[in-house]
Amino acid sequence: MVIQQNLTISEKLKILTDAAKYDVACTSSGTDRRGKAGALGNAVEAGICHSFAADGRCISLLKILFTNQCIYDCKYCVNRCSNDMVRTAFTPEEVCRITIEFYRRNYIEGLFLSSGVLYSADYTMEQIYQAVYMLRTSYHFNGYIHIKAIPGASEELIERVGFLADRMSVNLELPTAEGLKRLAPGKTREKILKPMRQIQQGICHQAFLQGQEQKLLYGKSREGFAGGAALFQPGNRGRGFGPKAEDSLVKQGASEYKFLCPEKLRKGRKFVPAGQSTQMIVGATLENDYQMIKVTEALYHSYGLKRVFFSAFIPVNNDSALPALPGGPPLLREHRLYQADWLLRFYGFRADELLTEEHPNFNVFLDPKCDWAIRHLEKFPVEINRADYSMLLRVPGIGVKSARRIIAARRSCPLDFLALKKLGVVLKRACYFIMCSGKMQEGIRLNQDFITSSLIGEEQRRSWDISHRNAYRQLSLFDDMNLEVMPSRADIHAAAGGDF
Amino acid sequence: MTSYICKDSFEGILCGIYDAWMGKRGHSQVRLEVEGAFEWSLFTEYLSADVSSEKARKVMDAVRQKICEDAFEKIYIASLSNDLDRADKIYRFLIYGFHYGKKVMDMLAVPAVFDLFQICRNVSCEAHKWMEFIRFSETGEGILFSKIGSKNAVLPLLASHFADRLPGETWMIFDENRKQAVIFIPCKGWILCEIDSVMEETIRGWQTDKKGYEELWKIFYKEIAIKERTNPVCQRNHLPLRYREYMTEFH
Numbered sequence: 001m002v003i004q005q006n007l008t009i010s011e012k013l014k015i016l017t018d019a020a021k022y023d024v025a026c027t028s029s030g031t032d033r034r035g036k037a038g039a040l041g042n043a044v045e046a047g048i049c050h051s052f053a054a055d056g057r058c059i060s061l062l063k064i065l066f067t068n069q070c071i072y073d074c075k076y077c078v079n080r081c082s083n084d085m086v087r088t089a090f091t092p093e094e095v096c097r098i099t100i101e102f103y104r105r106n107y108i109e110g111l112f113l114s115s116g117v118l119y120s121a122d123y124t125m126e127q128i129y130q131a132v133y134m135l136r137t138s139y140h141f142n143g144y145i146h147i148k149a150i151p152g153a154s155e156e157l158i159e160r161v162g163f164l165a166d167r168m169s170v171n172l173e174l175p176t177a178e179g180l181k182r183l184a185p186g187k188t189r190e191k192i193l194k195p196m197r198q199i200q201q202g203i204c205h206q207a208f209l210q211g212q213e214q215k216l217l218y219g220k221s222r223e224g225f226a227g228g229a230a231l232f233q234p235g236n237r238g239r240g241f242g243p244k245a246e247d248s249l250v251k252q253g254a255s256e257y258k259f260l261c262p263e264k265l266r267k268g269r270k271f272v273p274a275g276q277s278t279q280m281i282v283g284a285t286l287e288n289d290y291q292m293i294k295v296t297e298a299l300y301h302s303y304g305l306k307r308v309f310f311s312a313f314i315p316v317n318n319d320s321a322l323p324a325l326p327g328g329p330p331l332l333r334e335h336r337l338y339q340a341d342w343l344l345r346f347y348g349f350r351a352d353e354l355l356t357e358e359h360p361n362f363n364v365f366l367d368p369k370c371d372w373a374i375r376h377l378e379k380f381p382v383e384i385n386r387a388d389y390s391m392l393l394r395v396p397g398i399g400v401k402s403a404r405r406i407i408a409a410r411r412s413c414p415l416d417f418l419a420l421k422k423l424g425v426v427l428k429r430a431c432y433f434i435m436c437s438g439k440m441q442e443g444i445r446l447n448q449d450f451i452t453s454s455l456i457g458e459e460q461r462r463s464w465d466i467s468h469r470n471a472y473r474q475l476s477l478f479d480d481m482n483l484e485v486m487p488s489r490a491d492i493h494a495a496a497g498g499d500f
Numbered sequence: 501m502t503s504y505i506c507k508d509s510f511e512g513i514l515c516g517i518y519d520a521w522m523g524k525r526g527h528s529q530v531r532l533e534v535e536g537a538f539e540w541s542l543f544t545e546y547l548s549a550d551v552s553s554e555k556a557r558k559v560m561d562a563v564r565q566k567i568c569e570d571a572f573e574k575i576y577i578a579s580l581s582n583d584l585d586r587a588d589k590i591y592r593f594l595i596y597g598f599h600y601g602k603k604v605m606d607m608l609a610v611p612a613v614f615d616l617f618q619i620c621r622n623v624s625c626e627a628h629k630w631m632e633f634i635r636f637s638e639t640g641e642g643i644l645f646s647k648i649g650s651k652n653a654v655l656p657l658l659a660s661h662f663a664d665r666l667p668g669e670t671w672m673i674f675d676e677n678r679k680q681a682v683i684f685i686p687c688k689g690w691i692l693c694e695i696d697s698v699m700e701e702t703i704r705g706w707q708t709d710k711k712g713y714e715e716l717w718k719i720f721y722k723e724i725a726i727k728e729r730t731n732p733v734c735q736r737n738h739l740p741l742r743y744r745e746y747m748t749e750f751h
Contacts, residue, residue, distance in 0.1 A: 010719055017723040035664040042665050049738070050632050051749060053725035056734025063724060101713045102720075104644060104669060105636045106662075107748070314728050329728055408606035419609035 012088050013098065019068040019079050020114055023171075023279070024311040028060040028109035028144045030274025031166045041103060041110070041143030043166065048109050061112035061146055062102055066090055066128055070116030074173075074184040076284050078316040079116045089118065092131035096139050103143055110144030110166070111135065121152035129157060132164045144274075149195040151187065156260040158195055162202055163266055167274040167306070170196045175295040179285035182321060199276045200303050201257040206271040275306035282337060283330040284313040284322060290351075290360035293340050297351040300344065310337045332466045336362040343368055346400050347393045364463060365456050370396045373433055374452055380433040381440055385414050397430030417441060429455065449493060503531045505538075505548045506587050510579040513587045514556040516549040520591060527595055532587035567597040570605055574620050580653040581619040589615045626650060627657040633739070634658070635748045636671060637708035644671035645706060648746055655682045659690045674703055714748050721749040
């Protein structure tokens, strides 16, 4: 391993940005903090994206590695120790200066600091701690900070960092223990889950100390599902529905956990106020979508995570243990997983409703919500002027916002299709599943084959665009998407049943 | 038909609303137009609405008390829009607002309410985009300077955001389409001012040195993209081309 000490700051930035770019979690949401005199910066609850890179991903935080030196040899990782490449490291001073100067110019919303493991987990975490401590105290930085917890680092160090950062994350990387063993020989599942549990208990304990056990855990005025995501019934504020984080775990964390670091470091600060997140690689091992989404659900429930991110596997190394992906990264699969993740967090779906052991993968032709609706036509059509919030949310084409607007607007007058359009409902999807004052739209039949073939045309165009990003399509009068043989009735039937 | 011509400002529009309302000619018989942005038409009587802070205050208080704070915020944001019918749309909204009270905020199915919410959304979205995409560069005197070209008059919305965010810096945002600027001085707060051509000349002549960090930002911007995922359509959806001429990374 060649360690370069005397690189210029721009060379370092180039190397350490390049090494950090495969991390996907780059949101700046979850904390609302006003600016204060003498300090630089504030934080906005919803987060702010400051630019969009050529791959269309948002740039919100200065996403860099502290160092790209690493003692581990994870097969999927660009920084594994067996790769021959230039290795370097920032000093805490450099990280602070770049962050501050970028922030002043409104380039970024804050810092996302991750790192390869240099010498030992503790040494690396200590370096990261130095950098954030300096940033918060000497440079009076009041913006957003997201820090990766290094598995294996001491509990006290993780806690110290937690009091300075807004969000922390530990990457699960692969959904199953076997997958992890195969591709990341130096890591074990227990080692990864330990800091995750610690952070969760710390957050619960913090809430407990402040006497806001429930409020803080589920976010302001929107108690709900999955570790604080927004899911509440309008007009029934405070009482969410859908499964909640397991009470016993929360209580245990709240009362039994004890903070290790001294009082004066904790004073006036909150422990990981924006919650924690994690990420999983999609398509590096053989896990199916059902396993992925089950693990995701479990993480939301028992670890109270704010977000689970998915990253389509990009082969950066040649290794016999890794899959060859001739069609490029599995972007469509990643897209479907995110759609399902939203259904879990905001729409009150359970993983078992979306997929089963028998149908372990998402439908290529239909998004998970449409797919579910078509398999449950007995629940439709839904009467817009009477249905409750949780049922409205299950209609394809109606989202959280439009469902809330419907509930509010129908109090003053009955709604018709034109009104729904104004409320933001996507009628071209919703029209198959709803009625207004007892009437469905003209020409709609509540029939599996009819709905599937109508929906597929539109969705197919979009999924084609996702999986063939930079290809060009021959302009054609028919939406055949380069299919050589038209889909038969049996194919459409299979798509409806989720057999594709 | 009677048209009331109001001055192009929040106060001006409020005074227009006052005059039109108190003129008692019937809601269907009046229209509100903003000065300098309408077409003359036949068989219409044109009256200009004088600006007085007393009239504006009366309308403001009525909106806050009889409808709600939220509605007041909405009509303020709508007044910043570049929609030609903004004054009339606010007036039509207030007709429903004063009749239904607070409930009006949920009545999106009513065209007058929908129209107002739509222009509001348009202004708020643009303001949010500028909050994301404004790029400051540092002048020799340590002033952070930024140039934007906005469709709606978003400067007041940006000012409060950046005043909270950069309380210790002296900064200025110049809107080249409207020849207006927001200037912020620490401990003193921000002011909105008109920029004449002489001042504009000076501003454009400012040298922004410390190229160092701008170069670093470009390096970062280029490196962070993953080649295998290149997706210009997605990028364009989130970051429309018209913003790019003001952004450091696209220079």
